[in-house]
Amino acid sequence: MLTKDFIGLVSNASGLSKKDTELLLTTMNAIIRENLMDGKAIQLQGLGAFEIKERKERAIVHPRTGERTIAPSKNQLVFRPVATIKDELKSI
């Protein structure tokens, strides 16, 4: 399902116009991004949480040359669904 279809669903459920829904969705995404950049996690009630997780640096071997180097640590965006969601989706 693409963003457009999802906007349609949300607009139906909330009674807002599609245009407003789209605006709110993009604004929400912007807020989520900015807060993540500030190092904050975002808790979405009943859904889960967006968090930034650090991937530690690790030794890697270049497959062709056999050269050993260290891959830098980096941050990753992860989504941790809440237990209820996990359970609901387990068997569909």
Next chain:
Amino acid sequence: MAEKLSWTELRRALAKRADVSEKTAGAFLNAVQAQLLEALKSDKQVKINGLGTFRVQAVAPRKSVNVTTGEEIIIEGYNKLAFTPEAGVRELIESSKVESGEPKEASAPEIDPIQKLGAQAEEIVDILGDLGQSPKEEPEAEPVVEEPAPAVEPEPVVAPEPVFIPEPAPEPEPEIIVQKPKKEKKKGHFWRDTLICVVILLLLLAGGYFFLRQELSDIIRSFIKPAETEVVAEEPEAVVAEEPAIVEEEAPETVAEEPAEKALIPKGKISQDQILAEFLAVSEEEVGPTDAYPNLIKVEEMHEGSRLTWMAKRFYGAKVYWPYLYDANRDVITNPNNIDTGTPLRVPKLTKAQLDTTSAAFLQLKQEAEAACR
């Protein structure tokens, strides 16, 4: 990362930013919450621009062993919710490393990094030596080192020193590692793109050649025999009652001379024309005007790669008139698609009535000619 933006805070921020009431924002968020779940259940995948894609992924059943009894058991398959951030968002988060990553390194792993880094020190120095790079960006690395330092000081005082020297290494190191593959990727793209461009260009050239080869061969021929084309160009226009210029190309050697003489014909040198006509009388008898086509523009030998349609285009200005060429040469042509090279072909002069492509006579002729192709 301890801080969390709660549902309420998100609602408030959303209301403020989008300039709507908190109630509206709340209704929107609740709808998002409910609909995302519904959408995932029905569609298994929801893409949200500016964030990423939620996907329900199947986990296959697998075998395991009961730890207490040693019995083999099967863990049943289930679905899990996976989230893949959008490429732009992912890069954004990765680039936030400098701000959010460093304090974490300093605070959380207090015991580990010093020992680890100490062990890695030699390795890193080796690699640095190999690369022949001097450590960069010391100012950035310093704050990191200074924080773990107090934790170590109570222990042996010597320890921090080896840590301190290699510390800058991880900073420039990763940069090299990260940049290399990126460059290679770009290079690969570049070569792939150039290859595609070259292939497209070749195809275009080939197409152009195929389409224009008739014109090209005409141009080339006009360079070789500049005079001949003049005649060809002038004669169809001037449908004069004058004696038709019947020229037979006897042999390739004489080709160069003949056009020169022909070029003079329209300028009124009849005597030469007559001499030429006498000179060629023998071949004229072989391939001369017929009853149906008393006037000929010329007699042309079939050369390799030529077509009746192309000749028609050259002499009459349009390919459609090729049936006349067939009709005038029925005695030598059995299949218009397959004419022996060197076959002398009459190119008849067409009357105005014959140029009408809708006339019954022409259509009849065309049908006959097309039938002969099969």
